[in-house]
Amino acid sequence: MTLPTYKEMWQQADEVWTRTARPARTLIKVGVATCSRVVGAEETLETLRREVQARRLDADVMLTGCLGLCYAEPLVEVIRPNVPGILYQLMTADKVASLLETAVAADGNAREHALAVMGDKEFGGLPALGSLEFMRGQVRRLMANCGVTDPESIDHYLARGGYEGLVGALRLKPVEVIDEVKKSGLWGRGGAAFSTGLKWEFLYNAKRKPKYLICNADEGDPGSFVNRNLMESDPQLLVEGMIIGGYATEADKGCIYIRDEYPLPVERMELAVAQARERGLVGEGILGSDFSFELEVVRGAGSYVCGDETGLLSSLEDRRGMPKIKPPFPAQAGVFAMPSNINNVESYTNVPLIMRHGADWWAEMGSEKHKGTKMFSLSGQIQRVGILEVPLGTPTSDVVMRMGGGPPKGRKLKAVQPGGPLSGVIPASDVDIPLEPDPYRERGVLMGSGGLVILDDTNCIVDLCVYFEWFAEDESCGRCTTCFAGTRRMLEILRRISSGRGRLADLELIKLLGSIAQNANCFHGQGAPTAVMSMFRFFEGELLEHVERKRCPAKVCRGLVRYEVLHHSDRLPAAEAICPTNAVVRDNGTYRIDQLKCIKCDACREQAPYAIAVVDEFAPA
Amino acid sequence: MFSQASHNSRVTPVDPVAGSPELLVRISELIEDLSADHVDLLKAFHRIQHEFGYLPHEAVPLLAGKFRTTPAIIFGTIDFYSEVRTAPAAETTVEWCSGPACLLKGSLNIRRALEAILECEMNRTSSNGNFGLRLVQCDGTCHLAPLVRQDGRYIGPLTVSESIEWARRLKGEDGAVQTEGEGAPAEEESSQTAQKVESE
Structure with a gap:
């Protein structure tokens, strides 16, 4: 083994990184990832580059990943020599000029847009990033490089300890690597929570060749975007994790399957793999050892069930991505009937950290039973949408109410959906439970992959269940009748309830469908009724209100509400103008709503909130 | 060959x-x-x-x-x-995010309004071929919820009124304050569309 190659590589990388970490002149970092790109970070980056050149400023402009503060994007960090970096929020291209004038050209801070100072100490009256409510309590291990390094530079990754874990692993026997992963207690982060070490052992024990190691980056759960952030902000971490996995399981080929909706992660992962290959970290004889590993990025084409492990295998075999029947398990006969192993992005990315710092260090974080940290994304009715990383076992309320800021002002938390449409919901009264699989499982809910979606009191639980069932029905692969027909039947019943034609017998039917669904082959079918079952468990009152009294308490279900002009107001002409179907009608100076034309889009109430109200369709007079 | x-x-x-x-x-x-x-x-x-x-x-x-x-x-x-x-694809494709974050913030209202104004059902092309509405899955840009995308450009967070004005501009109608009757599609058609909103 010629480890000096790694040392040389590290020294070279360190020089590059030092220029960024302790710049001799002002350095401006712009976070460009999917979340910031959609609010114009690329334009900001371009404008900054152009303006810095035009003004002949003594400054460099650099690209970086995403810090996870989606609510404050686009973020720009300005690092002046010998001063901690200052983070500016909501920096669209039009604010670049004022930023350059105040923060770079003059010796001051652009207070107006400043969010925080990088690090843990406050500076110049600005709070430290670590002291922001959103960041306090987070432990950033996986995300250590996110928003700090340049995701398109392997040097930055190397200099910050990257590939140290691989070097450490190559010194051990594959079995020893597996033992270390087992010792850490790492379990699959994709939702099933199965021990990663054990899974690797299955593949290691498989005799036939070639063996495949597959990364499931088909993060299809709507409302979760943690893997996306890792892949676009620190792609090398996943590459290293895959290589270590390949070494430990003696796999020959690796494959990263990324969903089609993630073009930027595809781009960055492909670049990362190419860079790693250039440095001899992927390919023949990795780092001078006799271990060879090929790695490839595959882009999906828009299918939720391809996120199921055997569905993904089918998709890789150039067929419809229908989940297979188990057994045989992937470790025996996976892709092309060869031994395969499938893990989530987060599972792989934890491994370099375990190999770099040791299983004991890794297991320091987390609760009694569940070790390590886990990334979560916050979305829905929450003040701070973003991505965060907390130790497992952190109370859900801490993440949702404090870090996320809870629902918008004046509203009350209603429920939290912990991870994907098949995971179910927990009510607000249970929001104190720790974020780990067991307490959720006790409530019939799955913790899933970590996309927390927050509901408040303006949301209707029946409406949400209609959505979940629609999603399950829409994405069903069509193999099992219990799934494709069961979800369709369930959807019909739920729509009936939400349109006001629900009957008590429906409730029994739903329960029956829920238990039948357990006979589906894959988790898609089995998990489809989870949300509906948690509605029965926690929100039965609200459901019965829909069925018995034909009333939607949140006034969301379309069949149960109508719009009425209740008062007179000066805003009514605006309401008339905005209506897309001319349903706001003026008769002799008074307004009314033509119920036949009204499509209940809520635009008129937005325009004239005092005059127009949503009333119960079947309200007792 | x-x-x-x-x-x-x-x-x-x-x-x-x-x-x-x-x-x-x-x-x-x-x-x-x-x-x-x-x-x-x-x-x-x-x-x-x-x-x-x-x-x-x-x-x-x-x-x-x-x-x-x-x-x-x-x-x-x-x-x-x-x-x-x-x-x-149609000349102009409007992509409507179906994700839960958008849903909870009222994306169904936006969908109904868009379908009525563009005279086009979800996942279909309007009869004159100018507009297409497409349902897309959540890609985690939930800080913009509820959002629509037009040819890869993200527009959000939208209120229903904003989406209506936007769609009218897109269609080449005056999005500002309107006089009577202007900018509305044929009535029967739009109410039919409304019936189908949730069955798609």
Whole structure:
């Protein structure tokens, strides 16, 4: 083994990184990832580059990943020599000029847009990033490089300890690597929570060749975007994790399957793999050892069930991505009937950290039973949408109410959906439970992959269940009748309830469908009724209100509400103008709503909130 | 040139491959270096779709030959993936996010309004072919919820009124304060659309 190659590589990388970490002149970092790109970070980056050149400023402009503060994007960090970096929020291209004038050209801070100072100490009256409510309590291990390094530079990754874990692993026997992963207690982060070490052992024990190691980056759960952030902000971490996995399981080929909706992660992962290959970290004889590993990025084409492990295998075999029947398990006969192993992005990315710092260090974080940290994304009715990383076992309320800021002002938390449409919901009264699989499982809910979606009191639980069932029905692969027909039947019943034609017998039917669904082959079918079952468990009152009294308490279900002009107001002409179907009608100076034309889009109430109200369709007079 | 354009039923001779020669040549070029046992079919879809904006049905026999399978299997695979389109997109495609964050913030209201104004159902093209509405899955840009995308540009967070004004501008109607009757689609049609909103 010629480890000096790694040392040389590290020294070279360190020089590059030092220029960024302790710049001799002002350095401006712009976070460009999917979340910031959609609010114009690329334009900001371009404008900054152009303006810095035009003004002949003594400054460099650099690209970086995403810090996870989606609510404050686009973020720009300005690092002046010998001063901690200052983070500016909501920096669209039009604010670049004022930023350059105040923060770079003059010796001051652009207070107006400043969010925080990088690090843990406050500076110049600005709070430290670590002291922001959103960041306090987070432990950033996986995300250590996110928003700090340049995701398109392997040097930055190397200099910050990257590939140290691989070097450490190559010194051990594959079995020893597996033992270390087992010792850490790492379990699959994709939702099933199965021990990663054990899974690797299955593949290691498989005799036939070639063996495949597959990364499931088909993060299809709507409302979760943690893997996306890792892949676009620190792609090398996943590459290293895959290589270590390949070494430990003696796999020959690796494959990263990324969903089609993630073009930027595809781009960055492909670049990362190419860079790693250039440095001899992927390919023949990795780092001078006799271990060879090929790695490839595959882009999906828009299918939720391809996120199921055997569905993904089918998709890789150039067929419809229908989940297979188990057994045989992937470790025996996976892709092309060869031994395969499938893990989530987060599972792989934890491994370099375990190999770099040791299983004991890794297991320091987390609760009694569940070790390590886990990334979560916050979305829905929450003040701070973003991505965060907390130790497992952190109370859900801490993440949702404090870090996320809870629902918008004046509203009350209603429920939290912990991870994907098949995971179910927990009510607000249970929001104190720790974020780990067991307490959720006790409530019939799955913790899933970590996309927390927050509901408040303006949301209707029946409406949400209609959505979940629609999603399950829409994405069903069509193999099992219990799934494709069961979800369709369930959807019909739920729509009936939400349109006001629900009957008590429906409730029994739903329960029956829920238990039948357990006979589906894959988790898609089995998990489809989870949300509906948690509605029965926690929100039965609200459901019965829909069925018995034909009333939607949140006034969301379309069949149960109508719009009425209740008062007179000066805003009514605006309401008339905005209506897309001319349903706001003026008769002799008074307004009314033509119920036949009204499509209940809520635009008129937005325009004239005092005059127009949503009333119960079947309200007792 | 199209010797590969066969399906492997091994008994039946190959049907002549339909389509204009230029199209077939271009498709063959695109999939030239791909192979059957190398996880390449999705790559082929992406390349062809990138070139033409959709996957022409003429490509199916060529793909079947290349990937040593039957056109039926290829068609089944195309049909399975929602991001593989088999018809050219409308001039302007409005993509409506179906994700839960958007839903909770009222995206269904926006959907109804868009369908009424653009006179177009979800996943369909309007009768004059100018507008297409497409349902897309959540890609985690939930800080913009509820959002729509137009040709890759993200627009959000939107109120219903804003989305209506935006759609009217898109359609070339005056989005500002309107006088009576202006800017509304035919009435029967839009109320029909409304009935179908949730059945899509």
